[in-house]
Amino acid sequence: MVQNPRHAESAAPRLGKPLKRSFFDRSVHEVAPDLIGATLLVDGVGGIIVEVEAYHHLDPAAHSFRGPTPRNRIMFGPPGFAYVYRSYGIHWCVNFVCEEKGSASAVLIRALQPTHGIPAMRRRRGLQDERALCSGPGKLTEALWITIKHNELPLDQPPIALHARVGKLDIVAGVRIGITKAIDLPWRYGLKGSRFLSKPF
Numbered sequence: 001m002v003q004n005p006r007h008a009e010s011a012a013p014r015l016g017k018p019l020k021r022s023f024f025d026r027s028v029h030e031v032a033p034d035l036i037g038a039t040l041l042v043d044g045v046g047g048i049i050v051e052v053e054a055y056h057h058l059d060p061a062a063h064s065f066r067g068p069t070p071r072n073r074i075m076f077g078p079p080g081f082a083y084v085y086r087s088y089g090i091h092w093c094v095n096f097v098c099e100e101k102g103s104a105s106a107v108l109i110r111a112l113q114p115t116h117g118i119p120a121m122r123r124r125r126g127l128q129d130e131r132a133l134c135s136g137p138g139k140l141t142e143a144l145w146i147t148i149k150h151n152e153l154p155l156d157q158p159p160i161a162l163h164a165r166v167g168k169l170d171i172v173a174g175v176r177i178g179i180t181k182a183i184d185l186p187w188r189y190g191l192k193g194s195r196f197l198s199k200p201f
Helices: 028-035 118-125 137-144
Strands: 039-042 045-055 082-087 091-098 105-116 160-163 171-174 188-191
Touching: 028 045, 028 091, 028 105, 028 188, 039 105, 045 137, 082 137, 091 137, 105 118, 105 137, 105 188, 118 137
Parallel strands: none
Antiparallel strands: 039 045, 039 160, 045 105, 045 188, 082 091, 091 105, 171 188
C-alpha cells in the first residue's frame, strides 16, 4: 500500500484480480468494507479506495428509500452498475449498486488514494497536492472525469475497471457524513490512518 503521495505515481501498487459484477451481488454491508483497498480506474486514471459509505434500501438516508424515480432507477436494477448523481447541483457522486435486483442498495465512493494518472488528475482539479485530489466524493469524480455519462455503466467493463485489494488492511467504521437522517448508523468505512480520507474517523 503506497502511503507517501510524492511516490504514488512512480511506485503504484500492483493490481489485484479484476472484480466482476458478481462481487456486488451481496449485502451492501459486506461489499462496502470489502471495497476498501480495491483500486478504481476510469480510462486508466484512479487509485485505491480508502473511504466509502453504505446505503441500504431500508435506510431513510438512501435515495431509494421512497421508491424508484427517473434519477435512482439504476439502484433498483441488478448489482454491479454505477449510479451517478449530482449532489447539491454542484458536483457528481459515484455509487456502486449492490444486492439483488430490486433491493436498491449502493455504496458511495468517498475518497481515493491517487495511484494512476496523477498528472491528469492534477490538470482536471487544478491543484498539485495529491492528498486533496480525491479526498471527497465530488473531488474524486472531477479527478477521474466521472459524470452523468457514466451512470448505469457496468463496473466490470471499460471505461471502468475495479481490482481487488492486495493483502490485509486495517479497516475502521464510523458514522456517515453530510446527511440528516439515520445519522447514527456506523456505515462509513475507511482505511485506518490513511492521509487521503475526506474526514478523519
